[in-house]
Amino acid sequence: xxxxxxxxxxxxxxxxxxxxxxxxxxxxxxxxxxxxxxxxxxxxxxxxxxxxxxxxxxxxxxxxxxxxxxxxxxxxxxxxxxxxxxxxxxxxxxxxxxxxxxxxxxxxxxxxxxxxxxxxxxxxxxxxxxxxxxxxxxxxxxxxxxxxxxxxxxxxxxxxxxxxxxxxxxxxxxxxxxxxxxxxxxxxxxxxxxxxxxxxxxxxxxxxxxxxxxxxxxxxxxxxxxxxxxxxxxxxxxxxxxxxxxxxxxxxxxxxxxxxxxxxxxxxxxxxxxxxxxxxxxxxxxxxxxxxxxxxxxxxxxxxxxxxxxxxxxxxxxxxxxxxxxxxxxxxxxxxxxxxxxxxxxxxxxxxxxxxxxxxxxxxxxxxxxxxxxxxxxxxxxxxxxxxxxxxxxxxxxxxxxxxxxxxxxxxxxxxxxxxxxxxxxxxxxxxxx
Amino acid sequence: xxxxxxxxxxxxxxxxxxxxxxxxxxxxxxxxxxxxxxxxxxxxxxxxxxxxxxxxxxxxxxxxxxxxxxxxxxxxxxxxxxxxxxxxxxxxxxxxxxxxxxxxxxxxxxxxxxxxxxxxxxxxxxxxxxxxxxxxxxxxxxxxxxxxxxxxxxxxxxxxxxxxxxxxxxxxxxxxxxxxxxxxxxxxxxxxxxxxxxxxxxxxxxxxxxxxxxxxxxxxxxxxxxxxxxxxxxxxxxxxxxxxxxxxxxxxxxxxxxxxxxxxxxxxxxxxxxxxxxxxxxxxxxxxxxxxxxxxxxxxxxxxxxxxxxxxxxxxxxxxxxxxxxxxxxxxxxxxxxxxxxxxxxxxxxxxxxxxxxxxxxxxxxxxxxxxxxxxxxxxxxxxxxxxxxxxxxxxxxxxxxxxxxxxxxxxxxxxxxxxxxxxxxxxxxxxxx
Numbered sequence: 001x002x003x004x005x006x007x008x009x010x011x012x013x014x015x016x017x018x019x020x021x022x023x024x025x026x027x028x029x030x031x032x033x034x035x036x037x038x039x040x041x042x043x044x045x046x047x048x049x050x051x052x053x054x055x056x057x058x059x060x061x062x063x064x065x066x067x068x069x070x071x072x073x074x075x076x077x078x079x080x081x082x083x084x085x086x087x088x089x090x091x092x093x094x095x096x097x098x099x100x101x102x103x104x105x106x107x108x109x110x111x112x113x114x115x116x117x118x119x120x121x122x123x124x125x126x127x128x129x130x131x132x133x134x135x136x137x138x139x140x141x142x143x144x145x146x147x148x149x150x151x152x153x154x155x156x157x158x159x160x161x162x163x164x165x166x167x168x169x170x171x172x173x174x175x176x177x178x179x180x181x182x183x184x185x186x187x188x189x190x191x192x193x194x195x196x197x198x199x200x201x202x203x204x205x206x207x208x209x210x211x212x213x214x215x216x217x218x219x220x221x222x223x224x225x226x227x228x229x230x231x232x233x234x235x236x237x238x239x240x241x242x243x244x245x246x247x248x249x250x251x252x253x254x255x256x257x258x259x260x261x262x263x264x265x266x267x268x269x270x271x272x273x274x275x276x277x278x279x280x281x282x283x284x285x286x287x288x289x290x291x292x293x294x295x296x297x298x299x300x301x302x303x304x305x306x307x308x309x310x311x312x313x314x315x316x317x318x319x320x321x322x323x324x325x326x327x328x329x330x331x332x333x334x335x336x337x338x339x340x341x342x343x344x345x346x347x348x349x350x351x352x353x354x355x356x357x358x359x360x361x362x363x364x365x366x367x368x369x370x371x372x373x374x375x376x377x378x379x380x381x382x383x384x385x386x387x388x389x390x391x392x393x394x395x396x397x398x399x400x401x402x403x404x405x406x407x408x409x410x411x412x413x414x415x416x417x418x419x420x421x422x423x424x425x426x427x428x429x430x431x432x433x434x
Numbered sequence: 435x436x437x438x439x440x441x442x443x444x445x446x447x448x449x450x451x452x453x454x455x456x457x458x459x460x461x462x463x464x465x466x467x468x469x470x471x472x473x474x475x476x477x478x479x480x481x482x483x484x485x486x487x488x489x490x491x492x493x494x495x496x497x498x499x500x501x502x503x504x505x506x507x508x509x510x511x512x513x514x515x516x517x518x519x520x521x522x523x524x525x526x527x528x529x530x531x532x533x534x535x536x537x538x539x540x541x542x543x544x545x546x547x548x549x550x551x552x553x554x555x556x557x558x559x560x561x562x563x564x565x566x567x568x569x570x571x572x573x574x575x576x577x578x579x580x581x582x583x584x585x586x587x588x589x590x591x592x593x594x595x596x597x598x599x600x601x602x603x604x605x606x607x608x609x610x611x612x613x614x615x616x617x618x619x620x621x622x623x624x625x626x627x628x629x630x631x632x633x634x635x636x637x638x639x640x641x642x643x644x645x646x647x648x649x650x651x652x653x654x655x656x657x658x659x660x661x662x663x664x665x666x667x668x669x670x671x672x673x674x675x676x677x678x679x680x681x682x683x684x685x686x687x688x689x690x691x692x693x694x695x696x697x698x699x700x701x702x703x704x705x706x707x708x709x710x711x712x713x714x715x716x717x718x719x720x721x722x723x724x725x726x727x728x729x730x731x732x733x734x735x736x737x738x739x740x741x742x743x744x745x746x747x748x749x750x751x752x753x754x755x756x757x758x759x760x761x762x763x764x765x766x767x768x769x770x771x772x773x774x775x776x777x778x779x780x781x782x783x784x785x786x787x788x789x790x791x792x793x794x795x796x797x798x799x800x801x802x803x804x805x806x807x808x809x810x811x812x813x814x815x816x817x818x819x820x821x822x823x824x825x826x827x828x829x830x831x832x833x834x835x836x837x838x839x840x841x842x843x844x845x846x847x848x849x850x851x852x853x854x855x856x857x858x859x860x861x862x863x864x865x866x867x868x
Contacts (some may be wrong), residue, residue: 037669037719037728080594102720103672103728157736172608207677227676229723235471238537241660241712241735243641243804246701253713255699269822278675279687280723285471286536286688287715288579289663289771290805291832295535296716297725301675308654315805337723362515370677394682398725413728 012360013417015122017114017410023062023114024409027098027329028106030055032112033153035103035400042400043106047099047152048076048180055098056186059113063136066120067301072188075156075166076140076181079194082120084132089380090198092130092424094119094416095137097153097374101145105402111389112203113138115413122417129423132198139184139374146171149338154377163192199249199349199423200384202375203416205404206367207397216363217408218229218415219388220353224369225274225305228314229337231297232259232321236330238286238294248294249330252331253284256296260318263300266313273309276370277302281386299337304318307342307370343376346383349423353385362411371397387419389413446794447851449556451844455836457548461532462540464489469537474484477540477862481533481586481643482510482614490534490620493547497570500554504761509590509600510574510615513628516554518566518858519868524632524816526564526858528573528850531587531808535579536541539836541843545823546637547572551846553706558850564634569791573808574620580605582771588811590626597626633857634818636809637850639838640801641831644835645824650797652841653822655786657778658810659708662748663771665731666693668756670813672720672728674768681745683726684763686698687718692731696754697734699748707743710804711736711750739765739802741776753826775811781816787819790853796845803833821846821853 031052033043056209060078061325066081096112116136123130134224139157144150147169153328155161167178169329180185211219211414236252263277278301282294300317305312318334325332350366357364367388369376465479465486479485494512497504515525530546547637551569557564573591578584580601589595601612615621645653654854670686697711712735712756718727734751740743752768784800791798801822803810809820827835 037672048610101722103725135600144724150724157492177647187595207674209679209682225676228794237830237835238471240641240805240832241828242659242737242806243831244710245643245828246710248643248696248830251712253716254694257691257694257713260688264680264688268648276676278678278726279691279729280675280725281721282687282716282718283721285719286718288535288832289582290578290584290712291535291537291714293714294833298549301723303676309611355486371674372676375697379861384488393679394679396671396673396682397677398722399728400692402672 013122013126013414013421015118015410015413015417017406020114020118020409020413021212021406024110026423027055027058027110027114031100038400040400043100043104044102045100045104046102047143048146048148048177048184048186053184059098059138062117063189066117067124068120068136071190072186073190073194074163074188074192075153076186076188076246077137077153079135079137082134084134085132086131087133089132089428090196091133091135092420093135093197093200094202094420095139095374096202096204097139097142099141099143101143101398103399105397105400107205107402108207108397108403109142111205111409115203115416117152117414119417119420123421128421130421131427132424134420135425141219147177150372151377152258152375154374158377159192159193160377160378160380166214178366179419197382198426200375200378200382201349201387201416201420202351202373203387203389203412204373205391205397206388206395207391209394210364210367212416213364214393216365217390217411218362219359219367220350221344221345221386222350222368224308225303225337226310226342227340227372228302228310228320230300230336231337232300233333235331235333236294241290241292243257244292251292252296252330253391255292255324255328255330256282256298258324259298259321272313273304275302275304275309275313276333276390278384278433293386305342340372340376343379345372345379345385352422353387353415353419356413360414360418387415440746444662445554447560447855448846449552449844449847449851453842454548454552454847455840457485458544461489461492461544461548464492465534467539469686472834474834475596477534477538478536479538480536480580481535481577482580482618482620485532487618493532493572496551500508501560502554502570505624506620507624507628508622508626510620510622510864511571511587513569513592516568518564518568519823520565521567523862524630525567525569526854527569527571527631527634528574528636529808530636530638531573531576531867533575533577535832536548536866537575539831540604540834541639541745541833541838542576543576544640545639545825545843549850553851558857559653562855564855565861566858568854568858576808584806585808585811586810591628592811592814594626594811594814610742629648631816632860634809634816635821635850637821637826637846637855638807639831640822641805641825641830643828644801644830645822648799651798651824651845652791652798653661653801654662654784654798654824656777656784656800656802657776657819658807659737660741660744661772661774661806662736662744662784664734665769665771666734667767668730668764669767670728673726675726675763677792678726683787685726686730686764687727687766689758689762690716690732693732693755693759696845706747707734707738707740709738710746726741737804739776754860774806777813779819783817783819786856787821787853790856791849796849821849
């Protein structure tokens with residue numbers, strides 16, 4: 001594909017890496033906790049908690065200090081706008097999220113949000129006026145930890161999840177999203193279905209080992225792998241641990257353990273492509289030392305970069321569980337929590353990112369995302385791609401060990417800045433090919 | 435061994451099976467709940483809860499109505515006394531417990547307590563005066579569900595667990611045994627170390643399939659198998675479920691599942707005699723669908739009728755877990771919760787039970803107990819044995835399906851009555867051979 005280059009390309013922008021880093025370090029203090037498992041200081045800032053509220057207020061303050069007008073929509077998504085010369089044209093949107101998991105770090109999500117604000121500061125300081133508006137956003141409950149549905153705010157905006165459904169979701173204490181939006185004051189009046197942007201670019205840590213293994217700081221993301229979340233409940237029979245012969249047992253816990261083992265075998269087998277399977281939660285009832293479990297409840301998280309491999313993996317798992325249940329004399333109950341197909345990103349936006357990285361002299365590789373992101377939702381609205389930033393320790397995240405060094409962060413956001421500036425100068429009327 | 439028979443043996447006693455059954459059915463209403471897993475009505479009467487308090491008050495009322503004086507000791511054990519002709523001689527003690535597990539039935543423990551009261555009623559109605567005092571007791575928190583240590587009250591009485599230690603044990607909400615004794619009013623003033631009885635006989639449901647398979651209602655119990663309770667905590671590393679490659683994971687949950695599977699393999703192998711292993715509790719942290727577990731916490735309940743087999747099983751399990759942890763890059767932490775060796779019961783009391791059953795024409799078999807009982811603690815104080823009563827459905831217990839039919843219950847308590855009467859007429863000064 002060929003693009004029409006501007007006759008005189010504008011000078012390249014370099015963001016202020018120290019200012020970006022300072023913002024990341026300041027934000028991570030909100031919700032900070034001492035993590036016993038790692039001995040490190042982590043971040044626990046679940047969506048619409050008091051900690052999230054405080055973080056939101058700080059980020060909005062920074063948006064306003066960067067001269068932007070801020071609006072909040074009905075699901076608590078926040079957008080700040082830097083006006084372009086032609087306000088009638090669709091904007092270029094940057095964004096991510098600032099909620100974390102219970103054992104989070106300083107970079108997941110926040111890099112894309114604070115990076116977007118840094119892009120605006122950089123444009124302002126360079127005196128750059130763009131044709132189109134540029135917006136910086138952050139989306140409610142991307143992690144899905146608190147209310148059980150990830151990418152919640154962006155999915156509502158993209159129209160995949162109805163607003164009423166999202167508002168009615170509850171946390172473990174029975175509090176609804178709607179109640180918590182009101183309680184924290186983030187029940188905005190902007191419409192939850194935002195005007196279609198010209199493009200969306202999200203900068204995010206990779207959360208994987210590919211970039212570091214390739215010796216680069218950034219990646220151009222080709223798409224997001226498919227994700228399947230299911231809850232499995234095994235119903236066996238409680239019985240006395242000391243007196244019930246092994247052959248008389250209907251041990252729900254044993255069956256659950258066998259499912260955990262089988263999932264690992266499936267990953268190792270290679271029969272399902274690059275399948276990743278995780279059992280993140282597992283609990284027994286009645287949960288007594290001397291009682292064979294009457295039930296076991298577990299979640300199963302499957303990821304696959306190829307939809308067909310995911311389909312076969314889910315089918316084979318279901319058959320395995322059925323056979324196991326029949327042999328063990330237990331009953332199983334499946335509940336679908338989430339399912340997304342592979343989301344390919346816009347080839348055109350990927351090309352802009354790749355060409356811009358080349359111009360900047362920033363080495364990159366292309367990679368598919370192993371994690372879900374708001375970008376996969378927004379890609380239903382407009383051409384979308386992502387910039388990945390390398391992490392240390394194999395790109396580990398969702399733990400306080402999550403770490404990306406200042407240079408990698410700065411390179412990622414510099415790439416974001418120049419690509420977004422270029423996209424924001426694209427004239428109207430062209431085809432928005434994905 | 436030969437015993438001196440009374441020249442004219444007294445007529446045999448028959449207890450009132452209907453009265454016993456009515457008491458069992460009345461007591462099970464205290465703490466009754468609807469069990470979702472079985473669709474049956476179960477009993478949830480954990481030690482020193484409000485339900486336990488109500489049950490204790492009803493049982494004490496029945497003890498007093500049977501003419502007995504009641505005392506409560508410092509750990510909440512309750513004893514009722516029917517005076518004998520020579521109050522200076524050690525008594526014959528009957529008893530068991532009235533607390534239940536969270537998914538309990540109507541018979542576990544209660545049969546021995548209500549059976550003991552029925553024995554006293556029967557003696558009274560038959561106008562039988564015994565040489566020795568007869569006491570009926572029930573012990574605090576036999577199940578160990580609430581405060582984590584089973585046979586708590588009887589272990590304190592037998593001197594295995596110091597009173598201060600027992601008082602300081604806490605439930606999941608952090609409430610101590612001492613606080614709950616005071617709150618429920620069962621902090622008695624009798625000394626926790628009771629006077630040494632002449633003999634202890636406990637009637638209890640078998641909780642296993644042996645009696646039913648042999649076609650008999652009752653069993654003479656030869657002892658209690660060894661019990662090992664350990665808590666295992668696996669410390670891995672939290673990481674993102676979608677992005678962390680399988681080979682980079684330190685999945686605490688997977689290791690826990692592998693331990694569950696290995697335990698079953700050990701039971702099936704036959705290498706450890708009649709080993710029974712149960713993982714009754716298992717939980718993950720941080721317990722999120724999309725986070726690889728950083729830690730997994732489980733209990734391991736092992737039972738074995740042969741001490742040497744238990745020793746080897748524990749050693750092999752520890753080695754398996756060590757190797758597994760090294761391979762998976764996780765750390766494991768063991769905590770000893772409880773350990774009891776095989777407890778052989780008094781041969782002499784077993785003989786009294788067997789001879790009495792023969793006189794009564796009640797068929798019996800001898801059997802070792804798969805479950806722990808207060809009798810194993812009291813056996814440290816005095817010659818002890820147990821009467822088992824057959825249960826249906828393979829003797830399943832710790833579930834609302836637990837059921838022993840009225841005839842079996844009546845036969846067990848009739849055996850108890852006649853054996854206790856015989857023991858209570860034994861003269862003083864003889865050797866208390868075990």
